[in-house]
Amino acid sequence: xxxxxxxxxxxxxxxxxxxxxxxxxxxxxxxxxxxxxxxxxxxxxxxxxxxxxxxxxxxxxxxxxxxxxxxxxxxxxxxxxxxxxxxxxxxxxxxxxxxxxxxxxxxxxxxxxxxxxxxxxxxxxxxxxxxxxxxxxxxxxxxxxxxxxxxxxxxxxxxxxxxxxxxxxxxxxxxxxxxxxxxxxxxxxxxxxxxxxxxxxxxxxxxxxxxxxxxxxxxxxxxxxxxxxxxxxxxxxxxxxxxxxxxxxxxxxxxxxxxxxxxxxxxxxxxxxxxxxxxxxxxxxxxxxxxxx
Amino acid sequence: xxxxxxxxxxxxxxxxxxxxxxxxxxxxxxxxxxxxxxxxxxxxxxxxxxxxxxxxxxxxxxxxxxxxxxxxxxxxxxxxxxxxxxxxxxxxxxxxxxxxxxxxxxxxxxxxxxxxxxxxxxxxxxxxxxxxxxxxxxxxxxxxxxxxxxxxxxxxxxxxxxxxxxxxxxxxxxxxxxxxxxxxxxxxxxxxxxxxxxxxxxxxxxxxxxxxxxxxxxxxxxxxxxxxxxxxxxxxxxxxxxxxxxxxxxxxxxxxxxxxxxxxxxxxxxxxxxxxxxxxxxxxxxxxxxxxxxxxxxxxxxxxxxxxxxxxxxxxxxxxxxxxxxxxxxxxxxxxxxxxxxxxxxxxxxxxxxxxxxxxxxxxxxxxxxxxxxxxxxxxxxxxxxxxxxxxxxxxxxxxxxxxxxxxxxxxxxxxxxxxx
Numbered sequence: 001x002x003x004x005x006x007x008x009x010x011x012x013x014x015x016x017x018x019x020x021x022x023x024x025x026x027x028x029x030x031x032x033x034x035x036x037x038x039x040x041x042x043x044x045x046x047x048x049x050x051x052x053x054x055x056x057x058x059x060x061x062x063x064x065x066x067x068x069x070x071x072x073x074x075x076x077x078x079x080x081x082x083x084x085x086x087x088x089x090x091x092x093x094x095x096x097x098x099x100x101x102x103x104x105x106x107x108x109x110x111x112x113x114x115x116x117x118x119x120x121x122x123x124x125x126x127x128x129x130x131x132x133x134x135x136x137x138x139x140x141x142x143x144x145x146x147x148x149x150x151x152x153x154x155x156x157x158x159x160x161x162x163x164x165x166x167x168x169x170x171x172x173x174x175x176x177x178x179x180x181x182x183x184x185x186x187x188x189x190x191x192x193x194x195x196x197x198x199x200x201x202x203x204x205x206x207x208x209x210x211x212x213x214x215x216x217x218x219x220x221x222x223x224x225x226x227x228x229x230x231x232x233x234x235x236x237x238x239x240x241x242x243x244x245x246x247x248x249x250x251x252x253x254x255x256x257x258x259x260x261x262x263x264x265x266x267x268x269x270x271x272x273x274x275x276x277x278x279x280x281x282x283x284x285x286x287x288x289x290x291x292x293x
Numbered sequence: 294x295x296x297x298x299x300x301x302x303x304x305x306x307x308x309x310x311x312x313x314x315x316x317x318x319x320x321x322x323x324x325x326x327x328x329x330x331x332x333x334x335x336x337x338x339x340x341x342x343x344x345x346x347x348x349x350x351x352x353x354x355x356x357x358x359x360x361x362x363x364x365x366x367x368x369x370x371x372x373x374x375x376x377x378x379x380x381x382x383x384x385x386x387x388x389x390x391x392x393x394x395x396x397x398x399x400x401x402x403x404x405x406x407x408x409x410x411x412x413x414x415x416x417x418x419x420x421x422x423x424x425x426x427x428x429x430x431x432x433x434x435x436x437x438x439x440x441x442x443x444x445x446x447x448x449x450x451x452x453x454x455x456x457x458x459x460x461x462x463x464x465x466x467x468x469x470x471x472x473x474x475x476x477x478x479x480x481x482x483x484x485x486x487x488x489x490x491x492x493x494x495x496x497x498x499x500x501x502x503x504x505x506x507x508x509x510x511x512x513x514x515x516x517x518x519x520x521x522x523x524x525x526x527x528x529x530x531x532x533x534x535x536x537x538x539x540x541x542x543x544x545x546x547x548x549x550x551x552x553x554x555x556x557x558x559x560x561x562x563x564x565x566x567x568x569x570x571x572x573x574x575x576x577x578x579x580x581x582x583x584x585x586x587x588x589x590x591x592x593x594x595x596x597x598x599x600x601x602x603x604x605x606x607x608x609x610x611x612x613x614x615x616x617x618x619x620x621x622x623x624x625x626x627x628x629x630x631x632x633x634x635x636x637x638x639x640x641x642x643x644x645x646x647x648x649x650x651x652x653x654x655x656x657x658x659x660x661x662x663x664x665x666x667x668x669x670x671x672x673x674x675x676x677x678x679x680x681x682x683x684x685x686x687x688x689x690x691x692x693x694x695x696x697x698x699x700x701x702x703x704x705x706x707x708x709x710x711x712x713x714x
Contacts, residue, residue, distance in 0.1 A: 078570055078571070080700065081342075082345065122635070122656075122697075123351070123353035123656055124351040124352065124353055124635055124656045124657060124658035125347075125351075125635075125658065125697060126347055126351070127347060127349050127351050129351070129353075130351065130353050133353070133355075151455045152455075153593070154377075154403075154455070154457075154490070154492075155455055155456050155457050155458070173456070174570065174571065176456055177571055178571070180595065181371070181373070182371050182373050182574075182593070182594040182595040183571075183572055183595045185369075185370070185371030185507070185595075186370075186371075186507045186508070186572060186595055186596065186597060189368060189369050189370075189371075189507050190368075190507060190508055190597070190693075190695075190702050191695075193654070196362065196365070197362070197363070197364060197365030197366075197369070198364070198365075199357060199361075199364065199639055199651070199654045199691075200357055200358065200361035200362065202353075202355035202654075236450075236453045236455050238401040238443075238463075238465060238492060238494060239401075239492065239494075246453070247453070247454065247455065275454070276454070
């Protein structure tokens with residue numbers, strides 16, 4: 001398994017990129033990058049989930065900037081379904097085989113990390129999975145919900161003692177149900193790898209952890225990614241610990257795989273990345289990811 | 294030899310044992326648990342999703358780096374923790390005022406109209422926090438958002454991306470006295486239903502719950518341990534209700550009876566095959582009196598229940614398969630139901646000091662029909678050569694059999710077996 005080190009703020013990005021380029025890529029590799037969205041059913045994730053300015057900036061780090069794919073799948077479903085992991089596998093497999101990619105960096109956000117981890121943890125589920133795994137250099141998991149979130153528990157709570165469970169279950173999608181804390185604990189213990197005490201994944205799973213949400217109305221940093229979205233995330237922090245990105249506790253974001261960096265260790269100005277900002281062109285995140293290709 | 298566990302193979306009785314002792318908290322030693330072992334196998338048809346499972350056999354293995362972390366083999370069930378409670382009330386009750394017992398300042402209150410319970414449009418039933426009246430334990434009244442911090446209307450919560458129920462609003466109480474508050478909605482009337490959630494994140498009192506296993510087989514006994522705790526202190530509970538909910542939404546209420554050190558209940562539970570994707574949940578609601586104040590808490594925790602559609606057979610050294618580029622071990626299976634089954638194991642080698650070190654993970658899956666079957670775990674040379682100085686004699690640990698089509702953990706043998714090359 002290829003390894004990389006924490007990105008220290010003091011190390012020039014160019015030098016680090018050179019180091020990684022020398023140590024990470026196999027000889028004559030065809031490098032590609034895949035963007036895997038989070039919860040939701042996407043048909044135009046480039047514009048609706050990531051934004052083109054973010055994707056276009058990151059892919060400039062490729063030797064051939066056309067070797068990228070933006071995944072569009074239904075991640076409202078349970079991670080193992082044909083519409084989720086099956087769809088992701090289909091698009092990754094097609095990308096790899098069509099373009100001859102043998103050095104793939106996968107960038108996931110939020111629940112996209114769980115769907116990717118499903119494929120990495122269950123290589124015998126589908127004959128396409130080994131091909132995908134063997135082509136992956138590593139996964140850069142932006143704010144992955146590896147241990148779920150108390151927010152998912154909160155939104156699926158309901159009037160269970162009044163025999164109205166039907167409407168209760170209708171509140172949340174399967175993906176939200178799945179990201180409840182005790183649900184993810186089960187899946188991590190039985191079906192998924194990479195959490196503490198469990199076998200490691202077959203490829204590196206490197207976490208970028210968002211540690212806070214800034215919503216000061218006078219601070220322009222609060223507006224990156226959309227002020228209204230960040231304002232909502234500050235409210236949801238009531239359900240979370242003191243270290244969170246407004247949607248996920250830091251312990252969940254770093255619950256599987258390895259810590260690549262906490263936001264303040266590598267972003268421009270040491271700015272925190274809210275859950276919304278960790279998929280946007282905020283505080284040099286796009287450049288960090290670009291230099292990692 | 295196939296054995297039907299039940300007269301009707303698609304139905305079974307699941308005895309439920311819920312133990313929620315006030316004096317017994319969650320046992321930290323419960324994190325390492327014995328194997329999951331089926332007594333027999335059942336015959337059930339292939340589900341729609343199971344029928345779509347791939348038919349080709351797939352094998353895969355990968356090495357474990359020396360610094361990839363210490364393995365803690367064994368099933369572990371998580372400890373759920375809650376500082377939240379929920380009230381289900383009518384519009385008339387909200388108009389008259391409902392008690393909100395609060396043990397700490399800074400509680401977050403969330404309200405939503407119950408969908409499906411009224412002919413009125415949800416948008417017309419939204420309770421904006423500014424329309425509410427709060428009365429503190431000393432009888433002081435707060436209106437028009439006074440006494441509230443971080444008021445979140447429906448749109449702000451939607452923008453957060455958390456899919457709260459339609460019409461949900463929330464607010465955080467500012468600094469205030471702990472004790473019994475009252476919440477009123479003077480503009481409401483009628484029998485429309487509302488749910489009020491109170492999160493006391495600043496409270497030291499939390500309800501914990503933990504199932505005995507994260508995964509069960511039909512016919513086994515579910516155990517849940519629960520405790521109301523304040524740090525290391527166990528607190529007595531005066532009232533409790535519990536139920537078990539299936540993935541399909543069936544809810545089975547549990548009757549409690551006192552036993553030594555707590556409470557228990559037994560519940561005959563009929564479950565059909567295809568109870569739904571997802572997990573079962575144990576729910577618990579408690580009331581307690583702590584330092585003269587009322588404490589309410591709700592909690593839930595998830596677990597899986599699988600039909601024993603296959604099981605491992607006896608494993609002996611005779612199942613070894615010579616392989617020039619690695620090591621393969623053939624394991625016999627007793628298959629009760631057609632499906633795609635997955636075998637998993639972790640290969641350990643012996644270091645120079647005689648200790649066993651993990652070398653890598655092997656998985657194998659194939660479609661199997663009822664009867665005697667087998668799956669072969671194969672560990673490639675890259676696994677065998679993962680760590681210099683670690684080699685034969687080998688052992689396979691953490692052996693697990695899973696039903697991929699039905700998403701079930703069927704059997705575990707954590708201590709596995711030794712392998713002679």
